[in-house]
Amino acid sequence: MHTSDRHDIEIDLFRRALMLRHGYDFTGYAPASFKRRVLALQAAVQAPTVSRLTERLLHEDGFVRTVIGRLSVPVSEMFRDPSVFRALREDVMPVLATWPQINIWQAGCAHGEEVYSLAIVLRECGLYERAHIFATDFSEEALARAEEGIYPLHEARAYSDNYLRAGGTGSLSDWYVARYNRIKLDESLRKRVTFARHNLVSDGVFGEMQLIVCRNVLIYFGDDLQERALGLFRDSLVHGGFLCLGNRESLAYSAMADDFERLSEETAIYRRGIRARRTI
Amino acid sequence: MRAGRYDAIVMAASSGGIDALRIVLGALDARLRAPVLIVQHTASENGHALCELFAAASVIPVIEAEPRQPIVGGCAYLAPPGYHLLVEAGPRAALSVDDKVCHVRPSADVLFESAADVWRSALIGVVLTGANDDGAAGMLAIRSRKGLGIVQLPDEAEMREMPEAALRLAGADHVLRLAAIGPLLNQLCG
Ligand SMILES: C[S@@+](CC[C@H](N)C(=O)[O-])C[C@H]1O[C@@H](n2cnc3c(N)ncnc32)[C@H](O)[C@@H]1O
Numbered sequence: 001m002h003t004s005d006r007h008d009i010e011i012d013l014f015r016r017a018l019m020l021r022h023g024y025d026f027t028g029y030a031p032a033s034f035k036r037r038v039l040a041l042q043a044a045v046q047a048p049t050v051s052r053l054t055e056r057l058l059h060e061d062g063f064v065r066t067v068i069g070r071l072s073v074p075v076s077e078m079f080r081d082p083s084v085f086r087a088l089r090e091d092v093m094p095v096l097a098t099w100p101q102i103n104i105w106q107a108g109c110a111h112g113e114e115v116y117s118l119a120i121v122l123r124e125c126g127l128y129e130r131a132h133i134f135a136t137d138f139s140e141e142a143l144a145r146a147e148e149g150i151y152p153l154h155e156a157r158a159y160s161d162n163y164l165r166a167g168g169t170g171s172l173s174d175w176y177v178a179r180y181n182r183i184k185l186d187e188s189l190r191k192r193v194t195f196a197r198h199n200l201v202s203d204g205v206f207g208e209m210q211l212i213v214c215r216n217v218l219i220y221f222g223d224d225l226q227e228r229a230l231g232l233f234r235d236s237l238v239h240g241g242f243l244c245l246g247n248r249e250s251l252a253y254s255a256m257a258d259d260f261e262r263l264s265e266e267t268a269i270y271r272r273g274i275r276a277r278r279t280i
Numbered sequence: 281m282r283a284g285r286y287d288a289i290v291m292a293a294s295s296g297g298i299d300a301l302r303i304v305l306g307a308l309d310a311r312l313r314a315p316v317l318i319v320q321h322t323a324s325e326n327g328h329a330l331c332e333l334f335a336a337a338s339v340i341p342v343i344e345a346e347p348r349q350p351i352v353g354g355c356a357y358l359a360p361p362g363y364h365l366l367v368e369a370g371p372r373a374a375l376s377v378d379d380k381v382c383h384v385r386p387s388a389d390v391l392f393e394s395a396a397d398v399w400r401s402a403l404i405g406v407v408l409t410g411a412n413d414d415g416a417a418g419m420l421a422i423r424s425r426k427g428l429g430i431v432q433l434p435d436e437a438e439m440r441e442m443p444e445a446a447l448r449l450a451g452a453d454h455v456l457r458l459a460a461i462g463p464l465l466n467q468l469c470g
Contacts, residue, residue, distance in 0.1 A: 004397055032366040032394040033376040073378050216377045219347050248347055248363060248375050
């Protein structure tokens with residue numbers, strides 16, 4: 001049997017153990033990228049086999065945190081895809097400004113790069129004091145990092161560049177202090193942010209949101225799981241609320257497509273239509 | 281080497297790759313049955329422009345791969361800049377923004393390895409010019425599944441590192457000049 005076929009069997013057992021022992025369900029994830037991440041986890045913790053990972057998952061209490069931390073791949077950037085943040089600033093913020101209270105759900109927040117980016121946009125648009133950002137992820141490790149708001153100094157150039165291309169009105173360095181090899185985002189940006197664990201596979205809707213930002217999370221999901229998450233987003237949005245997906249994500253193949261209007265071809269920002277809210 | 285044994289083609293190119301791919305894609309026949317999946321490393325964020333460049337040189341359609349898109353024969357799919365392209369059972373395309381592999385995203389290793397899992401011995405891998413070693417591990421995955429490996433002749437490549445790295449790690453069934461690669465693919469997948 002080819003090693004790769006043996007891996008498939010081992011990964012299947014690993015996935016079941018993760019589900020039965022810890023309640024994390026990865027069955028709906030796209031299999032090819034999931035496989036890569038399990039093998040990367042195996043390499044990172046220097047386990048001789050995937051089966052050894054399964055054994056540690058069953059018997060070592062703290063191990064699941066590491067596992068989820070690794071499987072989650074919190075790869076992000078501040079102001080990633082600047083044109084999207086420009087559209088949020090120029091097209092979405094003026095509408096948000098018409099609501100007395102602005103609730104924002106940032107789902108799959110990774111290490112918080114997008115949370116602080118959004119907070120900066122809100123501050124620069126004078127909307128921050130009215131806003132509340134709920135930043136969620138299913139990885140505790142990622143959330144802990146997100147709360148710190150500390151990033152490697154060598155990323156600062158790219159982040160600043162993104163910030164300016166996204167229409168930033170000042171300089172990104174107004175919002176962080178650089179120390180040693182790191183930058184730390186201004187504490188005040190966190191004042192109206194709540195970090196919380198939320199699993200898009202198993203948890204429910206999230207209140208009355210004016211804006212939901214969930215980028216580069218759905219690409220990892222299979223069809224059913226994607227539909228589930230989109231259903232959560234639709235049902236968490238107020239009428240006229242906005243949904244911002246990743247650049248390669250869309251509602252094109254979704255049954256939810258009719259409930260939304262796309263703002264432009266260039267960015268995957270949608271507005272929830274005025275049709276009556278469906279109850280599930 | 282029977283014609284018709286191969287169901288899909290994956291290709292990797294890096295620096296010098298745009299010209300190289302235009303030559304290879306330009307030689308492909310409209311009757312090609314197999315899909316062609318391509319990783320071209322590029323600093324540009326505009327995959328659409330790259331597709332148009334390739335499409336202009338080729339009789340087969342060249343499009344940017346979208347997540348969940350069914351992969352059909354006779355079409356070329358390009359990995360979008362900044363995203364890994366993977367193949368799922370179906371076959372369907374999948375994208376990811378996981379960490380870079382070999383310092384690049386999209387990475388040919390990611391494409392080749394996932395494609396080898398789906399098409400197994402019915403897959404052809406092609407490694408062209410480039411200044412890194414992406415594609416070598418992917419080529420090994422393909423050849424270990426008894427798929428076919430084609431590598432551009434390093435002496436002819438604008439950058440020889442990538443073909444050489446593939447040859448060193450995985451070897452090849454054919455080491456060819458660009459002009460010969462398209463015609464061979466037509467013959468194997470016609
Ligand atoms: C690639 S990152 C995207 C980060 C950021 N949104 C961006 O686009 O730059 C994907 C994030 O989704 C999170 N994630 C994956 N599956 C999830 C789930 N079922 N529920 C909640 N978060 C999830 C991961 O932990 C990770 O932080």
